[in-house]
Amino acid sequence: MSLLIRRYLVVFFLFSALPAVLSPALAQSKNRAPGFSDLAKEASILVMTPDVELYSISAGGVIEPKADWTESAQRHLQASLQTRMTGSQLKVQFLPEEDGDAFAEISALHAAVAQSIALHHLSGGNLKLPTKNDQMDWSLGDAVTPIRQKHGADYALFVWFRDSYASSERKAAMFAMALLGIGISGGIQVGYASLVDLKNGQVLWFNRLLRGTGDLREQAPATETVNALLNDFPAVAAR
Amino acid sequence: MKRRQWLHMGCAVCASLAAGGLLAQGDLDYAPPERLARPDAASDEGGLWAMMDREEKNLRRSGLLLRDEQLNRYIQSLACSLAGEHCGDIRVYLVRTPQFNASMAPNGSMQIWSGLLLRVANEAQLAAVIGHEVGHYLQRHSLARLRDIRDKAALGQVLGLFGIAGLVGQVALNATAFAYQRDHEREADRIGAVLMHRAGYSVEESAKVWDGMLQEMRARDGDGATVSPLFATHPPTPERRDSLSAIAALLPGGSAGTESYLTRVSPFLDDWCEDEVKRHQFSESVALFSRLMVASPVAGLMQCYRAEAYRLRGADGDDERALSDYRLATRDGAPLAKAYRGIGLIERQRHRNSEAAQAFRRYLELSPGAPDAGLIRSYLESA
Amino acid sequence: MKYLIVMVAVVVLAGCGSVRKVETGTNKVGERFSMQLEGPWNHVDFPGIKPGQLWTMEGITVDELIIYAGIKDGQVMHPDNAAQTKKQNVVFRRDMPTEKIVSMFESVMTRDDSVFKLLRIEPSSFAGRKGFLFEFERIRRNDNLRQLGFGYGAVDDGELFALVYVAPALTFFPRHQARVEAIAHSALISPPVGAAAPVAILPPPVRVSIGMPGQRLPAVSTAARAVAIPEPK
Numbered sequence: 117m118s119l120l121i122r123r124y125l126v127v128f129f130l131f132s133a134l135p136a137v138l139s140p141a142l143a144q145s146k147n148r149a150p151g152f153s154d155l156a157k158e159a160s161i162l163v164m165t166p167d168v169e170l171y172s173i174s175a176g177g178v179i180e181p182k183a184d185w186t187e188s189a190q191r192h193l194q195a196s197l198q199t200r201m202t203g204s205q206l207k208v209q210f211l212p213e214e215d216g217d218a219f220a221e222i223s224a225l226h227a228a229v230a231q232s233i234a235l236h237h238l239s240g241g242n243l244k245l246p247t248k249n250d251q252m253d254w255s256l257g258d259a260v261t262p263i264r265q266k267h268g269a270d271y272a273l274f275v276w277f278r279d280s281y282a283s284s285e286r287k288a289a290m291f292a293m294a295l296l297g298i299g300i301s302g303g304i305q306v307g308y309a310s311l312v313d314l315k316n317g318q319v320l321w322f323n324r325l326l327r328g329t330g331d332l333r334e335q336a337p338a339t340e341t342v343n344a345l346l347n348d349f350p351a352v353a354a355r
Numbered sequence: 356m357k358r359r360q361w362l363h364m365g366c367a368v369c370a371s372l373a374a375g376g377l378l379a380q381g382d383l384d385y386a387p388p389e390r391l392a393r394p395d396a397a398s399d400e401g402g403l404w405a406m407m408d409r410e411e412k413n414l415r416r417s418g419l420l421l422r423d424e425q426l427n428r429y430i431q432s433l434a435c436s437l438a439g440e441h442c443g444d445i446r447v448y449l450v451r452t453p454q455f456n457a458s459m460a461p462n463g464s465m466q467i468w469s470g471l472l473l474r475v476a477n478e479a480q481l482a483a484v485i486g487h488e489v490g491h492y493l494q495r496h497s498l499a500r501l502r503d504i505r506d507k508a509a510l511g512q513v514l515g516l517f518g519i520a521g522l523v524g525q526v527a528l529n530a531t532a533f534a535y536q537r538d539h540e541r542e543a544d545r546i547g548a549v550l551m552h553r554a555g556y557s558v559e560e561s562a563k564v565w566d567g568m569l570q571e572m573r574a575r576d577g578d579g580a581t582v583s584p585l586f587a588t589h590p591p592t593p594e595r596r597d598s599l600s601a602i603a604a605l606l607p608g609g610s611a612g613t614e615s616y617l618t619r620v621s622p623f624l625d626d627w628c629e630d631e632v633k634r635h636q637f638s639e640s641v642a643l644f645s646r647l648m649v650a651s652p653v654a655g656l657m658q659c660y661r662a663e664a665y666r667l668r669g670a671d672g673d674d675e676r677a678l679s680d681y682r683l684a685t686r687d688g689a690p691l692a693k694a695y696r697g698i699g700l701i702e703r704q705r706h707r708n709s710e711a712a713q714a715f716r717r718y719l720e721l722s723p724g725a726p727d728a729g730l731i732r733s734y735l736e737s738a
Numbered sequence: 739m740k741y742l743i744v745m746v747a748v749v750v751l752a753g754c755g756s757v758r759k760v761e762t763g764t765n766k767v768g769e770r771f772s773m774q775l776e777g778p779w780n781h782v783d784f785p786g787i788k789p790g791q792l793w794t795m796e797g798i799t800v801d802e803l804i805i806y807a808g809i810k811d812g813q814v815m816h817p818d819n820a821a822q823t824k825k826q827n828v829v830f831r832r833d834m835p836t837e838k839i840v841s842m843f844e845s846v847m848t849r850d851d852s853v854f855k856l857l858r859i860e861p862s863s864f865a866g867r868k869g870f871l872f873e874f875e876r877i878r879r880n881d882n883l884r885q886l887g888f889g890y891g892a893v894d895d896g897e898l899f900a901l902v903y904v905a906p907a908l909t910f911f912p913r914h915q916a917r918v919e920a921i922a923h924s925a926l927i928s929p930p931v932g933a934a935a936p937v938a939i940l941p942p943p944v945r946v947s948i949g950m951p952g953q954r955l956p957a958v959s960t961a962a963r964a965v966a967i968p969e970p971k
C-alpha cells in the first residue's frame with residue numbers, strides 16, 4: 117500500500133533528477149498533454165493557493181518545518197505569480213483565501229497526481245508507465261468541476277512546493293563530509309506546476325523543479341523560482 | 356522522526372525522571388506570570404509562534420477533531436479553572452487518536468488526545484495532566500528547548516566529524532539534554548499540582564495517572580509501539596509517581612470528581628475503546644481494560660473490550676478468556692452487541708454451532724446495519 | 739554541491755525500482771493464480787512490496803492494485819515495512835476466519851497511522867472458491883488524501899489469494915473500479931501441483947458498485963501529523 121511505497125519515493129525522486137540534470141532541453145516536448153499546444157484567447161485562469169512548506173536543516177540534520185518562512189514564501193509566490201500571470205494575456209483570478217478549506221481535497225489530489233507525473237513521466241527511464249505510451253496523459257476528471265462552478269474559469273493553475281535550507285553549520289559539515297567522499301543533503305527544492313482544463317480535469321501542461329538552488333524566503337529569488345517553474349508555460353493562441 | 360521530536364518539544368506529559376527531592380511549603384507558592392504577549396515575529400520565539408499558528412489552523416480543519424460541543428466546553432472550562440487569568444489565551448483541542456498524549460504549544464493551543472481521556476479516571480487526573488501542560492506554557496519551556504536543541508545539534512554535528520571523540524561528545528550531549536528536560540518536567544509537575552490544588556482537586560490523583568501508565572507499559576508486546584509516543588524516549592518512572600505523592604502530602608484535600616467525569620465522557624467510550632483495540636497492541640489493551648474495569652460504573656463495557664483484545668490476540672487460552680469476559684459482560688442481558696458477536700465468532704471456530712447461532716442472532720438484532728452484518732448472516736446460515 | 743547526493747543516490751539505487759507492462763489477456767501471478775485483463779496495466783517492482791505484487795494505472799502515488807498470490811501459513815505480510823515502522827508483524831495463518839484476514843489487511847494499511855474505516859465485509863465467491871469481499875475508506879496520513887478501496891480474497895489449500903485496490907475517492911476510484919472488478923471476477927486459482935481439480939467452480943461474484951459512500955469523512959490534518967514521520971526530502 118502506499119505506505120510501503122513512500123519510503124522509496126524519495127529515492128525515486130533523487131534518481132529522477134538525473135535526466136533533468138543531463139538534458140534539460142529534452143523536457144520541453146514532454147510537458148504537454150497529447151494534442152495540446154496553445155491556450156484559448158480571452159480564456160480565464162484561476163490560480164489556486166500554492167501548497168507550500170519550507171523546512172530548515174540544522175547542522176545535526178534536524179529538519180524543522182518553518183512556519184514563518186512558509187508564510188513569507190506564500191506571500192512571495194503569490195506576488196511573483198501575480199506578475200508572471202498578468203503578463204500572460206489571460207484573465208487571471210486568484211483563489212480567495214476563504215475557499216482554501218473547500219478545495220483542500222482537490223489540492224491534495226493534485227499533489228498526488230503531480231508526484232506521479234514527475235515520477236513516472238518526466239523522470240522516464242525504467243519508471244515510465246507503459247500504459248501511458250510515453251504521453252503526458254493524466255486527468256483530475258470531474259474532481260475539478262466544483263472549481264469551475266464556483267469561479268467560472270476555463271483553466272486552473274496548481275502550484276506545489278517543498279523546500280529546505282541548510283544552516284551555515286550544516287553547509288560546513290557538508291563540505292567536510294564531501295572531502296571524505298560522503299554526500300549529505302543540503303536542502304532540495306521540489307516544485308510542481310500543473311495547468312488544468314476545468315472542463316474535463318485534463319492536465320494540459322506540467323512542470324517540475326528539482327534542484328539544489330532557489331530560495332523562496334526572499335522575493336527576488338522567489339520570482340526567479342516562479343519564472344523557472346513557469347518557463348515553458350503555454351502561450352495564448354495567436355489569433 | 357525529526358519532525359516528531361520537534362513538535363513534541365512543546366510538550367507534553369513528558370515522563371520525567373523528577374526525583375523526589377526535598378520539598379518545602381515554600382516551593383509550592385507558585386505565582387503565575389502576567390498574560391503572555393505575542394512575541395515579535397522576527398524573533399525565534401515569534402517564528403515558533405507563527406509555526407504553531409499554522410499547525411493550529413490545520414488542526415482546526417482536521418477530521419480527527421472531536422467536535423462535540425458539550426465535551427469541548429466541559430474540558431475547556433476545566434482548563435480555565437486551572438489557568439486562571441490565562442484562560443483566554445489557552446485553546447483546547449480534543450483529538451481522536453488512541454494514544455496517551457497531551458501537548459501544549461507556546462501560542463496557547465493545547466491538544467488532548469482521546470487515548471488520554473479514556474485512561475484518566477476522573478476530573479482530578481485530567482486536571483493533573485492539563486495543569487502540567489499549563490505549567491510548560493506559563494514557563495515558556497518550548498522556547499528554551501528550541502534554543503537548546505538547536506545549539507546542541509550544531510555542536511553535535513561538528514563533534515561527529517571526529518571519530519571516537521565525536522562519539523563521546525554525542526553521549527555527553529544526550530546526557531545534558533536529558534537533564535535539561537528533567538528540570539522542565541519537574542517544574543511542570545510542581546506547577547500542575549499547585550494549580551489543581553487551588554482549583555479544588557485532590558493532588559493524590561496525579562500520582563495514579565503514572566501508576567496506570569506503568570502497569571500498561573509493563574504489558575508491552577515485545578518491541579511493539581508504546582501506548583504513548585512520549586514514552587518512547589523517556590519512560591515514566593516510579594520516581595515521578597513518588598515525587599507527586601510527596602507533593603500531595605503537602606497539599607492535602609480536594610475532590611476527585613469521578614462521577615461528573617464519567618457522565619460527560621460515557622457517550623464516547625465505545626468509540627475510544629474501539630480505537631484502542633484497533634492499535635493492535637493487544638497485551639497493552641488487556642492491561643488497560645483490566646485497570647478500567649476495577650470498581651467502575653462502566654465495567655461491563657471495559658470487560659467486553661478486554662474480551663475483544665483477547666480474541667484478536669489469539670494466544671493460547673485467549674479464546675477461553677475472551678468467552679468468559681464476553682459472558683460476564685452480558686450476564687444481565689446488557690445490550691453489548693460486540694460481546695454477542697465475539698461469543699458467536701469463537702463458538703463458531705469451536706464448531707459449537709447452536710451456541711454460535713444464538714449469539715449471532717442476538718448480535719444482528721442489536722446491530723442489524725453493522726458493516727459485517729453480511730458476513731455474520733452467512734455464518735448464521737451455514738451454522 | 740547538492741548534485742553530489744543526487745549522484746550518490748543514482749549510483750546506489752539505479753535499478754532498484756522498475757515498471758513492466760502487463761499485457762491484455764491471461765496473466766499468471768505466482769504459481770497458481772491467474773486473471774483475464776481487458777486492457778494493459780503497469781506492474782511496479784521495488785524492494786519492500788513482497789509478498790504482494792503491485793499494479794497501477796495512474797502511478798504509485800495515486801492508485802494501487804495489490805495482488806497476493808498464495809500467501810503461505812506463517813508468512814509475514816510486508817515484513818520490511820513492519821520493521822521500518824516499528825510495529826508488529828502480521829502473520830497469515832491458514833485457519834484464519836474471514837474477519838481475521840480482513841483485520842490483517844486493515845493492520846497493514848494503518849501502519850502509517852492512516853485512518854481506516856471498514857464499510858462492508860461479506861462472503862463472496864472469488865477465483866472459483868468460497869471467499870469474501872470487503873470495502874473500506876481510508877484517509878492517507880501522509881497527505882490527508884481520502885481514498886476508497888475494496889478487496890477480494892479466498893483461501894485455497896491453506897494459501898491466501900487476494901486482490902486489494904485503493905485509489906482517491908475523487909475521480910480515480912470511480913474511474914478504475916469496474917476495471918478492477920472485472921479482473922477480480924476473472925481470477926482463477928488452479929489446484930496445487932499433484933492435486934485433483936476442484937469439484938465445482940463457483941460462478942463469479944455479482945455485486946453492486948459502492949460508488950461514493952454517502953457519508954464523507956473530513957480530511958485529517960496536522961493534529962495527527964504531529965506524530966507522523968515526515969517525508970525526508
Ligand SMILES: [Zn+2]
Binds near residue numbers: 543
Ligand atoms: Zn511535560
Ligand SMILES: [Zn+2]
Binds near residue numbers: 364365585
Ligand atoms: Zn516532551
